[in-house]
Amino acid sequence: MSERTIELEVLRYRPEQDQEPFFQTYKVPCEEEWVVLDALNYVKEEMDRTLSYRWSCHMFVCGSCGMMIDGEPKLACKAFLKDYPTGKIRVEPLSNFPIERDLVVVLDDFVEKLESVKPYIIPKEERTVEQGEYLQTPAQLKAFKQYTLCINCLCCYAVCPQYGLDESFVGPAALALAHRYNMDSRDLGRAARDDVVAAAEGIWHCSFVGACSQVCPKDVDPAGAIQQAKFAHGIDYLTSFLPGGKR
């Protein structure tokens, strides 16, 4: 196993003593197959116990280690050091979110938005246990499966310029999740979600920059989900003029 010294430039912010964030550089002896998260863990364990950051699974499933790595929002556990040949890596907390401490950002705004889109199945028909389970064909599952893969890492929010400019925007992951339930054959909650989803701060606020889908580590394609939702609403609007259409 070969070792390499990486210069880790970490944006630090300690609310009890700092007026604003500053960069602190750590020279970290790293093993070749390490990811950025391993380097941070080394700093925490061997060099500076005061460094704060979030992580849990170390295998791209929990979504807690999203951060800016050389300016790109990435999962620190999925950012391999070998992809940074210069040996210098800049690590910052996710853009577009307030910094709580060091690499930890304030997530309250996102959690509120996530709740606001009612991310759960609102069933077509209430069934009793005796009536059995809700059935779904593989094709019906396929229609929304991609959008279930989101791990709430918020990389998409960190790169979305609309969210950066105006945080009233519901944003990519929450809208993609709303789409996930709207596309579910067992669900009948679209109208209930529309208060938030079809509002000006919802899908119509997205200008299809597409940045969110480019950075998503799970290939959820939130930009696609939002455009499809716009399309569905456009069709609704047009068919409302037809005889029998609901206006």
Add this chain to the structure above:
Amino acid sequence: MNPRKPYVRPISKTSWFMTQGRYKVYMLHEISSLFVAIYTAILIIGLVRLGEGEAAWQGWLDAVTSPIGVIFHLIAFVFALIHTTSWFKAVPQAMRIQRGEEIVPGKLIVGAHYGVLAAVSLFVLILAGVA
């Protein structure tokens, strides 16, 4: 005392799009629509002029074939290409077509768009007697 003191990093409202390559690409796409719009407006004015008679039509023709007219149309053509390619690239995201358990591959959808574009262009060129 509440020890929390979240720090908000400032974002420029006027130059955010210069901070990342992908935002610049997006802006280029947005700006290109402006040129497509102007081109379309000129074309519509041409139609109106045609309806107004020979002299009006000739005046419009002279204007679009003047050096400034030609230069504008060359620039507009480049922007129209940018606009078309960037839109077509994004189409599969907005147009997700499912056949049974399969999602129709994006390449096929983009290819179909270019196919239709080629067919329509050829038709127009034949009509115009160029091809």
